[in-house]
Amino acid sequence: MPDILIYIVFAMIFIIFSSIIFLLFGWRWIIRKMTHSFAKIVLTDNYQENIIELIPGLKHTGIQTMIENNLRAETGEVLHRPLGSSKKWPHLDSITFIPTQILPPLIDGEEEVNMAVTIGPKAKKPMKIQIPLMISGMAYGIALSSQVRLALAKAANNIGTAINSGEGGVMQEELDTAGKYILQFGKSDWSKETKKIKRADMIEVKFGQGALFGVGGKISPDNLTGNARQVMGLQEEEDAVIYDNFFEKQTLKDLKELVDELRKMTGGVPIGAKIGAGGKIEQDIDYLLEIGVDYIAIDGGQAATFGAPPILSDDMGIPSLHAIVRTVNHLEKRKKRNQVSLIVSGGMLVPGHFFKMLALGADAIYIGSAMLFSVSHGQSLKAVPFEPPTQIAWNQGKFKDQFKQEDGAKTAENFLTSSVEEMKMALRGMGKRSLNELSKKDLVSYDAHIAKMVGIPYSFKAWEEEQQQLEKG
Structure with a gap:
């Protein structure tokens, strides 16, 4: 018996030693053989049979x-x-702000900067928010889960801004959680209860959006499940x-009668309209002015959505x-x-984007994709690497039940707070104490x-000469 143990021990030592030798030296031989074999195939096979055919093929078509x-x-x-x-x-990206460095003096970093905004100033009950950033209409059920919607509503309330319902269901709990609430009046049969309409701080008649435009559609019971169906008043099948x-x-x-009816029902809150930005945007604006809206929400061609045919997202519309520029010019x-x-809205992802759009004439910005990723933040790691990170946020997402509402509300609030603080810093760096002082004249x-197209100075030329030329027309 002891002899057998000795043999076993020696055998194990030999195996371990051989494995170490192989790991130290053998892997080089294997890699060399594999490399030579692969290189021979690549360098000698007919192109039509060659795996390298993928390179020009993908370069021609693209992976996506x-x-x-x-x-x-x-x-x-x-x-x-x-x-x-x-x-x-x-x-x-090519647009930048003009800083002040000598005169006028910069605003002290401890001095408060006014970022408050009023939407629908001519309405009987204008909507006032503390910051110029609002959460766009990412719909409950159709897109987001109830937990994510409630997290976003709480974040909006905490920071003093508004959240848009989107064209999905409207939960009573969300209305109770939110502060300022924008009810999207869509081309559907749900979310039109008088009680909900009267609760809204603004009503947004949705004609279209930048990624999908005005096209309707059907969502099957397989793709819209859970409590959202009850909230939307849908039968089982x-x-x-x-x-x-x-x-x-x-x-x-x-449409004018619809706007007038909504204004009467709500007691005078701003009634607006959302459209995707199209090539005849001036004509669309004239229609909206004729039906009497208090605000217009323009969604540029690079806007996102839960899902849209690529031909509508890629091949329709114009950039934000x-x-x-065209909208502001036409309103003037x-x-x-x-x-x-x-x-x-549409393609604005970072504070610099938001701030430039405000300088170009926007009164406020809707944020969608950036809010989606900030509310899911570290929680999206629960889905990766085998599922997309958004599976934590969608109503049909495989990981939606693992989403922690309080954590989401905090990270969403943090993102908005951080973005506003950056914009405040930029205002101070231009010698301004209020968002109202910001204008197109602060841009090059x-x-x-x-x-030339935007109507701002070209930075390769003297600013005063360029500005005088612009003022002359």
Whole structure:
């Protein structure tokens, strides 16, 4: 028996020693053989049989296009891509602010800066918020889970801003949690109860959005489950239908009567409209002015959504930058700039984006994608690496039950607080004490084309000369 043990011990020592020798030296031989074998295949196989065919193929089509075309081939159904367009739209990057360094003097860092905003100044009951950032309409049920919606509502209330309902269901608990509440009046049969309409601080008639425009659709019971169905008043096997129009054979007279009725029901809160930014945006604005809205929410072409056909997200609409410049110019032309408020969304992700849009003429900014990722923050790690991080936030998400509402409210509030503090710092750095002092005159661009189109000085030329030229027209 002892001899057997000795043999076993020696055998184990030999195996361990051999393994160490192999690990130290053998792996190099294996890698060399594999490399040589792979190189031979790559360098000698006919191109049509060569795995390297993927390189020019992917370079030609792109990885995303290849994947999306395969998904189309798999199902034969319309593809619904989440989070909007992935193409590079003309944006705000080439625009910069003009700092003050000598005169006028900078504002002391301890001095308070006024960031408050009033939406719908001509309405009987204008909506006043403490910051110019609002949470956009990411719908309960159709997109977000109840826990995420409640977290966002709490964050908005804590920081003194407003949250938009989106076109999903409206929970009573959310109304109780939120401070300022914007009810989106969509082309559907739900969220139109008189009690909820009267609770709202603003009503937003939704004609369209930047990633989907005005197109309606149907959501099957398989893709809309849980309490959201009860909140939306849907039967067990009933589709959730979003119509293409508010009225059959829709007219401006019908829409004006709708706006007037909503204004009467609410006792005079601002009644606005949301549209996707399109090539005939001036015509759309004229229609909205004719039906008598108190504010207009413009959603640029790079806006996101829970899911939209790529052709609508990528190949329709105009960029947010183009949209705000044209909208402000047209409102000024119609002498409505100080009467009708302007909210802008679509592609704004960081404080610099928000601040530039405010300088260009927006009264407030809707934030969507950035809020989605801030409210889920570290909690999104529960879904990765085997599922997308948004699976923690969607109503149909596999990890939605693991979302912690209090943590989400805190991180969402932190994001808004941090963003506003950055914008305050920028105002102080320009010698300003209030957001009301910010204007297009505080901007330049290092892109000559953008500078000309926006109507701001080109930074390669003397500012005074450029500004005088702009004022001359």
